[in-house]
Amino acid sequence: MRFESIDITNYRQYQSLSVAFPQTMETDLHVIVASNGIGKTNMLNAINWCLYGDEPHLGDKDDSLTICNHIALDEARKLGEKFATVSVCIHISAGSSKITFEREVDVNVSTRFEGHDRFKALITNEDGNTDILEGGAADESVNQYLPRKIRQYFFFDGEQLHNYFGKGQDSSHVKDSIHEIAQVSVVTNTRQHLEKIIEEYQKAIAKLNPAVDKLSAAIATKKTDRQKLEDEINALESSIKESEDVISTLNQQISGTETVVADNQRYNDNLALISQLETDEQKQKALLLTLVRKYYILLMMYDVNSSTDGYIHEKFEKGVLPPDINIDLIKSSLAHHECVICKNTINAAAEAYLNSLIEKFDVSTIVSHKLVEIKNDVARAVREAKNYKKEKQSIFDSLREISERISVLSSENEELYKRISACSSIENIGLWMKQREENRTLIRINSEKVGVYKTQLTALTQEITTLQAQLDFAIEDIEKCEELKYALNFATEAKSIIAAIENEIISEVRTQMESETMTLFEELIWKKNTYGHIELNENYRLRLFHKTTNESCLGSCSAAERELLALAFTIALHRVSGHDCLLFIDTPVGRVSDINRENFAKSLITVSKKKQLILAFTPSEYSTEIRKYFDASVVSSYNKLISVDEEITRQEV
Amino acid sequence: MIQNPLILEKLKEKTLGDEVMHEFILSIMTNESNGKQYAKFFRSEVEKYSKLREDKGGEDK
Numbered sequence: 001m002r003f004e005s006i007d008i009t010n011y012r013q014y015q016s017l018s019v020a021f022p023q024t025m026e027t028d029l030h031v032i033v034a035s036n037g038i039g040k041t042n043m044l045n046a047i048n049w050c051l052y053g054d055e056p057h058l059g060d061k062d063d064s065l066t067i068c069n070h071i072a073l074d075e076a077r078k079l080g081e082k083f084a085t086v087s088v089c090i091h092i093s094a095g096s097s098k099i100t101f102e103r104e105v106d107v108n109v110s111t112r113f114e115g116h117d118r119f120k121a122l123i124t125n126e127d128g129n130t131d132i133l134e135g136g137a138a139d140e141s142v143n144q145y146l147p148r149k150i151r152q153y154f155f156f157d158g159e160q161l162h163n164y165f166g167k168g169q170d171s172s173h174v175k176d177s178i179h180e181i182a183q184v185s186v187v188t189n190t191r192q193h194l195e196k197i198i199e200e201y202q203k204a205i206a207k208l209n210p211a212v213d214k215l216s217a218a219i220a221t222k223k224t225d226r227q228k229l230e231d232e233i234n235a236l237e238s239s240i241k242e243s244e245d246v247i248s249t250l251n252q253q254i255s256g257t258e259t260v261v262a263d264n265q266r267y268n269d270n271l272a273l274i275s276q277l278e279t280d281e282q283k284q285k286a287l288l289l290t291l292v293r294k295y296y297i298l299l300m301m302y303d304v305n306s307s308t309d310g311y312i313h314e315k316f317e318k319g320v321l322p323p324d325i326n327i328d329l330i331k332s333s334l335a336h337h338e339c340v341i342c343k344n345t346i347n348a349a350a351e352a353y354l355n356s357l358i359e360k361f362d363v364s365t366i367v368s369h370k371l372v373e374i375k376n377d378v379a380r381a382v383r384e385a386k387n388y389k390k391e392k393q394s395i396f397d398s399l400r401e402i403s404e405r406i407s408v409l410s411s412e413n414e415e416l417y418k419r420i421s422a423c424s425s426i427e428n429i430g431l432w433m434k435q436r437e438e439n440r441t442l443i444r445i446n447s448e449k450v451g452v453y454k455t456q457l458t459a460l461t462q463e464i465t466t467l468q469a470q471l472d473f474a475i476e477d478i479e480k481c482e483e484l485k486y487a488l489n490f491a492t493e494a495k496s497i498i499a500a501i502e503n504e505i506i507s508e509v510r511t512q513m514e515s516e517t518m519t520l521f522e523e524l525i526w527k528k529n530t531y532g533h534i535e536l537n538e539n540y541r542l543r544l545f546h547k548t549t550n551e552s553c554l555g556s557c558s559a560a561e562r563e564l565l566a567l568a569f570t571i572a573l574h575r576v577s578g579h580d581c582l583l584f585i586d587t588p589v590g591r592v593s594d595i596n597r598e599n600f601a602k603s604l605i606t607v608s609k610k611k612q613l614i615l616a617f618t619p620s621e622y623s624t625e626i627r628k629y630f631d632a633s634v635v636s637s638y639n640k641l642i643s644v645d646e647e648i649t650r651q652e653v
Numbered sequence: 654m655i656q657n658p659l660i661l662e663k664l665k666e667k668t669l670g671d672e673v674m675h676e677f678i679l680s681i682m683t684n685e686s687n688g689k690q691y692a693k694f695f696r697s698e699v700e701k702y703s704k705l706r707e708d709k710g711g712e713d714k
Contacts, residue, residue, distance in 0.1 A: 189691075490706065497667045497678060578657045
């Protein structure tokens, strides 16, 4: 199936545009080159609007201009017409049939209100007879050739391709679409519908034998239980695969950064320690200040006190300083010839001794007393002043030790910071490691559940087999329903064959998709010997493996690489499914740099030998590297879709 | 219409030597691929082809 031509009238930028896509024997490659804003994407919108009645590539439908070209609206108003008509016609060929899909809508020139659109399909068969289908029948006809739910696999925006395998993408939707394109869903639906017919036959037979009815009901219940178990197992296995994917992605993200978390912890611990040491340092400095204040007077007086202490000490040594004797009492005792304290009579010898004492104390008694009084204080002041040095040294030692520890920790933190700052996502690493652990736990739990469920499934399957044997035996007993039995057996046999085809096709489509996508990706990608193989899980979640390390590495691919991978995947899908339809790609290599476009050009020329390709480029995107290969193969090229002051749009070939 | 060559290959492989079964499955799959109602068509096809095979079996004997 291919597009022969498109006629667009009064649709957005296009007042009147006809684009033909003739086919040659060699290639079916068509190129549209237009600057941004001229209407490449709106051509994609026009196709979608014609076939499906919507414009999926419009930025914001609610905030966009009316679908009708505004020049056409003005012209209609000037002519006194109430409406201007927008129309898009797509002419396709499918085998020997020619089909025209046409959608029209009238837009009120005053209110710009859009009426209900009209859609029809004109199908001309090889005999030249034409059927006209309208409404739902016309929609059905579109779905036969270009099914709406898989349209993203033949009309797509290349700028969005890099998001194709994004984390947020629901891969089960990809699986459903692939099954739709590869017609696996046709096989599945056939099998399911045939099962319903088989049930009808069983019920009809059961009416003739109640035992059959009971057994059929029991089998149906068991089958429902088995289906539930299978669904549970599939969901769990899918969850396990997803957890494995998550772990693989997290491993890539965490790889080489495990120590960063420890480094970061150490860095923060060190910061806390440095802060504590700085507080200690301030405390020691405060102690030093208190010490200086405490010893200020003592130190100022140290020389005086020291010499005074020496002087007193010297006088004591020489015995110049008298003991603490009251000379007045001695003199009073001598005057009374009697001791004033003990009242004993002082004899001549004692009198002579007392007189010698009085003579001996030649210093002033007052000075002597004062010196004796301050002796201990002066000695203590001198002693304490000597402690200052010791105490000061102790504080200095503490300060030096603190300073050294701060210096060591700061140096260590400088090194740690270098390593931490080299990692751009330190705040995420801890979270990633936690997520990895959670997913490991999830895998363990789910794997245990799968084991239990599979055991139950085996038992249930055995029960169904036993019941089925009993049912077959019961049916055998009924003589009256030979004809029904024959039809039932025939349908059951067919169902088994279809189920076997379904199982094998599901597996083979996936395997072929893996190998075709890898082959095409290797042709498209400029890096050779980098990527090893591709794996698709049951839900078609894609994993790309590095050739050397054999690690999953899709997360590390650039946007351009992902774009080419998505393109490879899409083309592989068309090849594997045998789905006969065109590919229309808007901005196919927007993210791929010039030098790497050669592979793209060569690969698509090969694809265009078996499939119609319509590619819409910007002038810069349609670079020398692409033109070099395309010029010889392009069948039609619309290289200037010109919008002159937004007034009219024409084509130049 | 069944376009996927893999399905056609598998069908041929699984129904080797049983032309009636091949035709029957291809017929109901084609009906399914065209999105048409199945119930009435499937029933009539089962009856038609099972009878055909029964007759053919009788002839073979």
